[in-house]
Amino acid sequence: MALADARTQVDTALTRKGFKGLSNENTFAGITSFLRRRYTKDLSEVDVAVTGIPYDQSVTNRPGARFGPRAIREASALQAPDAPYGWGFDPMCEFAIADYGDMAFDYAVPSDVPAAVEAHIGGILDQNAGCIALGGDHSISLPCLRAHVARLGSPVALVQFDAHTDTWVDDDPTRVDHGTMFHKAVQEGLIDVKRSVQTGIRTENPDTLGITVIDAQEVHRAGPKEVAERILGTVGDAFAYVSFDIDVLDPGFAPGTGTPVWGGLASWQAAAILRDLAGLRVAGGDVVEVAPPFDPSGATAIAGAHAATELICLWCWVRR
Ligand code: MN
Ligand code: MN
Numbered sequence: 418m419a420l421a422d423a424r425t426q427v428d429t430a431l432t433r434k435g436f437k438g439l440s441n442e443n444t445f446a447g448i449t450s451f452l453r454r455r456y457t458k459d460l461s462e463v464d465v466a467v468t469g470i471p472y473d474q475s476v477t478n479r480p481g482a483r484f485g486p487r488a489i490r491e492a493s494a495l496q497a498p499d500a501p502y503g504w505g506f507d508p509m510c511e512f513a514i515a516d517y518g519d520m521a522f523d524y525a526v527p528s529d530v531p532a533a534v535e536a537h538i539g540g541i542l543d544q545n546a547g548c549i550a551l552g553g554d555h556s557i558s559l560p561c562l563r564a565h566v567a568r569l570g571s572p573v574a575l576v577q578f579d580a581h582t583d584t585w586v587d588d589d590p591t592r593v594d595h596g597t598m599f600h601k602a603v604q605e606g607l608i609d610v611k612r613s614v615q616t617g618i619r620t621e622n623p624d625t626l627g628i629t630v631i632d633a634q635e636v637h638r639a640g641p642k643e644v645a646e647r648i649l650g651t652v653g654d655a656f657a658y659v660s661f662d663i664d665v666l667d668p669g670f671a672p673g674t675g676t677p678v679w680g681g682l683a684s685w686q687a688a689a690i691l692r693d694l695a696g697l698r699v700a701g702g703d704v705v706e707v708a709p710p711f712d713p714s715g716a717t718a719i720a721g722a723h724a725a726t727e728l729i730c731l732w733c734w735v736r737r
Contacts, residue, residue: 429453436463436513440497449490450516451551452726453497457515460544464512465732467549467725468541469519470534473708474527475556475595479675481708486519486551488673488709488718489725496722501730503692508733517541517548531593534560542568542701549728551721552705554675555583558660559598562607565658565701573700574612574655575599575628576648578687579662580678582615582622582630595675595706600626612655614648616690617665619680633680641686645693652697659694659702659731661724663717671720673712684720691727699732 422441426432429440430450440453450456451467460466469486476482500507508514520537522530538561541548550561566573577583577599587597602608603626610627619633629651636644664674667681682690707721 430456430516436515437510439499439507439509444494444498447494449487449494451490452493452509452514454514454516456518458517460515460517460541460546462513463515463544463546464736465547465549465729466515466517466541467551467729468517468537469551470537470553470557471519472522472530472534472552472557473554473675474524475593476554476675477596479708479711481673481710482552482554482675482706484709485553485705485707485721488712488715489551489704489707489721490516492715492718493722493726495719496726501726504730504734506733506737508730511737512733514729527593528591531556531560535563538564539567547732548701549725549732550703551725552703552707555579555595555660555662555705556593556598557705558703559602561701561703562602562658563605566607569656569700572607572609573658574652575602575608575615576613576652576657576659576694576697577615577662578617578660578665579615580617580633580664580681581620581662581676582618582625584624584626584628585622609655612652614651616644616648617682619678633682636682636686641689642693645690648690648694649697654698656700657697658700659697659728661702661704661728663704663706663721663724666720671717673708673710673717674706675708676706688723688727691724691731694731695734697731698735699728702728702732704728
């Protein structure tokens, strides 16, 4: 890292030559793309794109996740000058990673949003780029899954981190709900339940739909290494869609979210699990439910930025 670069480098989200390389502009200034990656809609030279889906009208409790993508981008600026710690490779230098910006939609027509998300994510995948989405509330994961599965041609393993299963029964196709979208995903055949794992759960929902559940107490008892091994063993060689609901973390680590539940993972536990998932065949993923209005210290956005970075590292790891 060249500290002197900050004398000339600014707004690398616009001014960067090419897509690879670290960013040494001042962390507290400039345009805040994700990890200071270049903004572009042309993904022809891009390996993996990050995009924001600032939609939060499907929450059961506190809204605010519409501000998530902005806050995560801002928090990510602190990571941009260095390679992600401890991976032994630098995806930011070895892979072309871009920020695709946010999805456009009419906030007054929520029923149109799922189709818009599916088309938006599909537009990224059709340019032969991987995609990591920044929510928004968790309802966006259903159309994200639809876009991925349509192109893969087979169901994916869902690797979900969450306080909630989000598989509560909902047979109304017109409803868009951040607590029922994975029930719909199972009904639609998007998820291979035998290869899927939900980690960090601590809300009651007796019907697992056949998905393996590693609840929060089990994480605390077994520890991250064993949890990661169980996830990898369940998923096997299937393509995985990794959905990281920030409320998997304890409210002490991530207060800025709509439906916080006590007894959750410490950020170090989530970090260790994600790292030990290296080798997972990540097809795509998302980080959702970061709600900045309840995040006075910015800790939740920082955690969200780190989680999204780890998803990129996992995506790149199996493609080196
Ligand atoms: Mn949740
Ligand atoms: Mn959720």
